[in-house]
Amino acid sequence: xxxxxxxxxxxxxxxxxxxxxxxxxLSAALPVWILLLLTVNFLWRLQVHRGLWxxxxxxxxxxxxxxxxxxxxxxxxxxxxLEPLTTLLVSAAGFKLLEMHHRRDGIKLVFVCYFTAVLxxxxxxxxxxxxxxxxxxxxxxxALTGIYQRAEGRGSSWSPLQRSGAMLLQSLxxxxxxxxxxxxxxxxxxxxxxxxxxxxxxxxxxPGDFSRLGKNGDLAFRVAFDDGTPPPAQxxxxxxxxxxxxxxxxxxxxxxxxxxxxxxxxxxGNTSTQRGQHWQERIEKSGQRRGYTLIMEPTQRPWLFALPxxxxxxxxxxxxxxxxxxxxQPISTKKHYSVSWWPQYRYFADTLVxxxxxxxLEIPVGYNPKTRQRARQWRTETVTxxxxxxxxxxxxxxxxxxxxxxxxxxxxxxxxxxxxSQRGFCxxxxxxxxxLMRAGGVPARVVTGYQGAERHPDGYLLVHQYNAHxxxxxxxxAKGWVRVDxxxxxxxxxxxxxxxxxxxxxxxxxxxxxxxxSRFRHIDLLNQLRLQLDALDYYWSTWxxxxxxxxxxxxQRWLGEVSWRSIGLLLLATGALVIGAVLLWLLRGSLQAxxxxxxxxxxxxxCSKLAKAGWPRHHGEGPRAYRxxxxxxxxxxxxxxxxxxxxALTLYEQVCYGEQPQYTEAFYREAKRFR
Amino acid sequence: xxxxxxxIVDAVGQVLMGKEPQIRLALACLLARGHxxxxxxxxxxxxxxxxxxxxxxGLDFSRVQFxxxxxxxxxxxxxxxxxxxEQFRFHPGPVFNQLLLADEINRTTPKTQSALLExxxxxxxxxxxxxxxxPTPFFVIATQNPxxxxxxxxxxxxxxxxxxxxxxxxxxxxxxxxxxxxGLNPRSLLKDLQPxxxxxxxxxxxxxxxxxxxxxxxxxxLQRLTGQSRSEPGxxxxxxxxxxxxxxxxxxxxxxxxxxxxxxxxxxQQVAEAVLGHRLRGSNELAGIPGSxxxxxxxxxxxxx
Numbered sequence: 001x002x003x004x005x006x007x008x009x010x011x012x013x014x015x016x017x018x019x020x021x022x023x024x025x026l027s028a029a030l031p032v033w034i035l036l037l038l039t040v041n042f043l044w045r046l047q048v049h050r051g052l053w054x055x056x057x058x059x060x061x062x063x064x065x066x067x068x069x070x071x072x073x074x075x076x077x078x079x080x081x082l083e084p085l086t087t088l089l090v091s092a093a094g095f096k097l098l099e100m101h102h103r104r105d106g107i108k109l110v111f112v113c114y115f116t117a118v119l120x121x122x123x124x125x126x127x128x129x130x131x132x133x134x135x136x137x138x139x140x141x142x143a144l145t146g147i148y149q150r151a152e153g154r155g156s157s158w159s160p161l162q163r164s165g166a167m168l169l170q171s172l173x174x175x176x177x178x179x180x181x182x183x184x185x186x187x188x189x190x191x192x193x194x195x196x197x198x199x200x201x202x203x204x205x206x207p208g209d210f211s212r213l214g215k216n217g218d219l220a221f222r223v224a225f226d227d228g229t230p231p232p233a234q235x236x237x238x239x240x241x242x243x244x245x246x247x248x249x250x251x252x253x254x255x256x257x258x259x260x261x262x263x264x265x266x267x268x269g270n271t272s273t274q275r276g277q278h279w280q281e282r283i284e285k286s287g288q289r290r291g292y293t294l295i296m297e298p299t300q301r302p303w304l305f306a307l308p309x310x311x312x313x314x315x316x317x318x319x320x321x322x323x324x325x326x327x328x329q330p331i332s333t334k335k336h337y338s339v340s341w342w343p344q345y346r347y348f349a350d351t352l353v354x355x356x357x358x359x360x361l362e363i364p365v366g367y368n369p370k371t372r373q374r375a376r377q378w379r380t381e382t383v384t385x386x387x388x389x390x391x392x393x394x395x396x397x398x399x400x401x402x403x404x405x406x407x408x409x410x411x412x413x414x415x416x417x418x419x420x421s422q423r424g425f426c427x428x429x430x431x432x433x434x435x436l437m438r439a440g441g442v443p444a445r446v447v448t449g450y451q452g453a454e455r456h457p458d459g460y461l462l463v464h465q466y467n468a469h470x471x472x473x474x475x476x477x478a479k480g481w482v483r484v485d486x487x488x489x490x491x492x493x494x495x496x497x498x499x500x501x502x503x504x505x506x507x508x509x510x511x512x513x514x515x516x517x518s519r520f521r522h523i524d525l526l527n528q529l530r531l532q533l534d535a536l537d538y539y540w541s542t543w544x545x546x547x548x549x550x551x552x553x554x555x556q557r558w559l560g561e562v563s564w565r566s567i568g569l570l571l572l573a574t575g576a577l578v579i580g581a582v583l584l585w586l587l588r589g590s591l592q593a594x595x596x597x598x599x600x601x602x603x604x605x606x607c608s609k610l611a612k613a614g615w616p617r618h619h620g621e622g623p624r625a626y627r628x629x630x631x632x633x634x635x636x637x638x639x640x641x642x643x644x645x646x647x648a649l650t651l652y653e654q655v656c657y658g659e660q661p662q663y664t665e666a667f668y669r670e671a672k673r674f675r
Numbered sequence: 676x677x678x679x680x681x682x683i684v685d686a687v688g689q690v691l692m693g694k695e696p697q698i699r700l701a702l703a704c705l706l707a708r709g710h711x712x713x714x715x716x717x718x719x720x721x722x723x724x725x726x727x728x729x730x731x732x733g734l735d736f737s738r739v740q741f742x743x744x745x746x747x748x749x750x751x752x753x754x755x756x757x758x759x760x761e762q763f764r765f766h767p768g769p770v771f772n773q774l775l776l777a778d779e780i781n782r783t784t785p786k787t788q789s790a791l792l793e794x795x796x797x798x799x800x801x802x803x804x805x806x807x808x809x810p811t812p813f814f815v816i817a818t819q820n821p822x823x824x825x826x827x828x829x830x831x832x833x834x835x836x837x838x839x840x841x842x843x844x845x846x847x848x849x850x851x852x853x854x855x856x857x858g859l860n861p862r863s864l865l866k867d868l869q870p871x872x873x874x875x876x877x878x879x880x881x882x883x884x885x886x887x888x889x890x891x892x893x894x895x896x897l898q899r900l901t902g903q904s905r906s907e908p909g910x911x912x913x914x915x916x917x918x919x920x921x922x923x924x925x926x927x928x929x930x931x932x933x934x935x936x937x938x939x940x941x942x943x944q945q946v947a948e949a950v951l952g953h954r955l956r957g958s959n960e961l962a963g964i965p966g967s968x969x970x971x972x973x974x975x976x977x978x979x980x
Contacts (some may be wrong), residue, residue: 620974621979622944624939657938657939658935
């Protein structure tokens with residue numbers, strides 16, 4: 001027989017399997033050397049398990065520890081952050097294998113494994129990862145049951161897995177209940193940002209940025225309109241970062257400025273109660289209000305995308321002075337937010353604040369002299385701003401061509417583009433258009449974001465990285481900020497038909513974005529498959545990941561706003577209820593046996609009266625034996641009405657056991673007479 | 676005028692001195708149409724009790740001394756070829772008596788022990804394919820030595836269960852023993868004993884036992900007791916339905932001996948040790964505890980209401 005404290009062998013094998021599976025699942029986040037180290041670790045433990053090798057000595061363990069620390073310093077240069085901590089935890093759990101002798105060590109390790117298994121979900125929340133995490137949990141639970149299995153226990157070595165599977169299935173209803181009931185509260189701590197390269201619109205723009213994105217087929221975000229009918233393609237301008245500052249080559253965002261007319265960002269969309277947000281009042285929206293929900297893929301950046309004139313009531317979404325949405329935290333997981341939009345809008349139509357006007361007219365000195373000169377000339381030739389804009393757009397339309405592979409540009413990028421190459425992508429047109437406007441004295445800025453979308457058969461929109469776009473906004477008196485898309489003047493089909501159909505027949509197909517079915521969209525069957533997979537992912541992220549932002553959880557509906565304290569109280573109350581129910585169930589036998597007839601109750605009260613007088617009835621003592629004992633102890637001489645008690649006992653026996661109900665009245669009388 | 680049952684007890688008590696409770700229990704067992712097992716050391720008066728009861732009740736009596744080479748036929752009887760009539764003639768064995776004393780039953784082999792089974796349970800025996808009725812009343816008193824003595828075959832539970840009661844006589848108290856020593860030899864007293872009861876009266880008493888009332892409250896109490904013995908982890912197995920029936924029946928007989936026509940909880944308690952002592956066994960930590968203490972524990976753990 002195995003001693004109680006020893007580690008059962010089948011449990012150990014399952015623990016090894018579980019740890020290996022978790023390490024594989026986390027392999028993207030772990031450095032390569034740690035994977036190698038873990039493999040050596042596992043093999044070593046396996047050899048120990050087979051009785052071929054011995055446990056490592058103390059110095060070997062110290063060496064392993066120091067080597068891991070050194071490796072982490074080299075790989076990460078820090079010890080905080082998600083990846084270093086994951087690495088630390090996984091490697092520590094791996095090393096624990098080499099000094100695990102007792103059952104209690106195994107149990108400890110199992111709990112660490114539960115934690116590391118769930119860590120996978122911090123990195124990705126796709127269906128595949130969720131299923132794989134469940135698989136890991138299955139293995140860990142198998143290890144746990146294996147550890148508790150007695151060494152001499154019957155059953156095959158697969159029985160822990162079977163039992164673990166049965167346990168997971170049994171816990172499914174509880175999981176569903178918790179999923180539906182528990183609200184998703186913001187975490188106590190923020191998950192430190194991941195150091196992952198991300199694609200997408202950046203906060204800057206220099207020549208070539210967008211043409212690179214144009215070849216990328218990755219998903220940027222999905223949009224579902226509440227009424228199911230998205231607006232036409234030429235209105236789908238998803239506004240992102242607004243680029244105001246130009247240094248001659250690179251466009252960048254303006255630093256956030258809190259000015260007299262209000263803060264730069266207003267959080268939560270609900271602004272009417274906040275004071276001093278004057279700029280908010282200068283937005284005019286008209287027409288029918290409609291809503292949509294946007295599910296953004298992680299970008300590690302805080303900005304959000306929306307149609308013009310957005311308004312969101314989500315608490316962690318803010319509206320900036322530039323009329324775009326931002327998030328409180330960088331988007332590290334899929335982000336859901338709902339937005340309202342209006343077909344007609346106008347903002348800052350009355351006047352442009354002087355400091356802002358200065359900002360949107362600024363052009364760097366010493367760059368692009370030819371363009372500046374030509375702009376001034378054209379501006380004097382035209383009377384109004386509209387005419388000037390029209391003049392420029394007309395010129396674009398006549399002499400320029402739109403291409404994904406523009407030639408490289410030198411120092412005076414605008415000059416070179418406008419007067420020499422005349423071939424370019426959206427950023428070239430947007431950049432030079434805004435430059436021309438500013439040089440001509442018209443306030444203008446570059447807007448980056450996405451344009452257009454792919455319509456999924458299920459009714460929602462897919463916006464890919466190749467939809468990335470840059471366009472311009474100019475400010476005109478009485479009109480406010482107006483969108484002008486110079487690309488539309490050059491290649492109207494790009495806007496009307498969408499990027500993918502515009503490029504698919506002419507120029508290079510999508511070449512980036514890793515392994516992606518979008519590369520094969522011209523093959524109908526594969527395209528169908530791609531759309532089906534996307535729908536699966538969409539519903540997963542809408543109904544599982546985004547459950548809390550879609551609608552309030554059941555708990556919130558029942559209790560209103562919830563906090564950690566109310567959750568704690570609720571859990572406590574639920575636990576007490578459950579334990580109480582179990583106790584009640586366990587005690588139900590004795591509770592039923594306690595049911596009494598009125599006759600028995602009166603007998604008991606008689607007994608308790610006698611007990612108070614100093615003659616308690618023994619447990620299990622019958623009325624006759626009791627009476628005889630009381631008589632022997634001379635009750636009648638010591639207690640008044642003692643005779644009544646003795647009489648009552650005799651009568652009780654007659655009524656209860658002699659089945660002579662005619663004495664019932666007499667028993668009641670006698671029993672009550674005794675005090 | 677004393678009731679007839681008290682007369683019986685008094686008459687037996689003159690031979691077996693100072694053992695009134697055991698005599699009453701034995702009589703109750705007889706009236707409840709059960710069989711009696713007396714377990715005690717040699718020389719405690721087991722056989723005397725059986726003898727005296729037979730004499731006082733006026734029953735046919737036979738005694739079989741059980742030994743390890745005793746065969747079933749020695750008890751049940753055997754067919755012998757008669758040369759004169761050229762036929763087999765059945766010679767009934769000692770079992771065809773109203774009171775059978777099976778002395779030292781645990782000295783014989785299980786095969787012979789089980790030959791008594793049918794007789795005790797069905798009040799009939801089947802010999803050579805022919806079923807023969809046994810006389811009425813039929814009462815087996817078996818004695819056995821404590822099983823830890825050498826040369827014994829312990830009775831299996833199934834056979835123990837056939838005995839309504841198990842008694843042990845124990846040493847007599849000093850006064851009773853002095854009386855025994857100073858008086859005549861009990862054996863000679865036995866010869867002079869006259870029956871105090873007619874057979875028809877005895878059968879009538881047995882009838883009366885079945886008419887003793889057991890109220891719903893009493894049955895509740897009985898069921899709580901048996902339920903407790905079945906659910907309490909201290910008992911390896913609880914009281915069987917046959918056991919609870921035997922208990923109730925014994926309590927009825929006891930109530931009759933007390934001159935009542937209804938059963939009270941005290942009746943159950945009085946017969947409990949005799950009825951349950953050989954039917955209960957403690958589990959685990961209570962394994963070594965004798966049945967009598969288990970019964971006490973059981974009675975203490977259940978209240979009458």
